[in-house]
Amino acid sequence: xxxxxxxxxxxxxxxxxxxxxxxxxxxxxxxxxxxxxxxxxxxxxxxxxxxxxxxxxxxxxxxx
Ligand SMILES: [Zn+2]
Numbered sequence: 057x058x059x060x061x062x063x064x065x066x067x068x069x070x071x072x073x074x075x076x077x078x079x080x081x082x083x084x085x086x087x088x089x090x091x092x093x094x095x096x097x098x099x100x101x102x103x104x105x106x107x108x109x110x111x112x113x114x115x116x117x118x119x120x
Contacts, residue, residue, distance in 0.1 A: 057089055057091060057092045057093070058092070058093045058094075058095070059085060059089065059092050059093070059094045059095070060094070060095040060096075060097070061097070062096075062097045062098075062099045062108065063077075063078070063081065063096055063097070063098055063099065064099050064100075064101035064102075064104075065077060065098050065099065065100065065101060066100075066101060067100030067101060067102065067103045074098045077098070078096045078098055081096055082094050082096060
């Protein structure tokens with residue numbers, strides 16, 4: 057299983073703090089999904105352009 061998402065964080069916190077938040081979230085997810093491959097992308101809240109795959113940037117839900 058692959059889990060990947062963006063997380064909006066306070067743009068004023070340090071990289072060290074952002075990293076510790078991401079690691080804490082990753083640990084929580086691994087408790088529920090021990091075999092998961094997890095990629096969490098930290099974004100500065102309110103200061104990041106939309107990016108990544110169009111599917112993930114869109115407000116609309118695609119129907120597969
Ligand atoms: Zn991002």
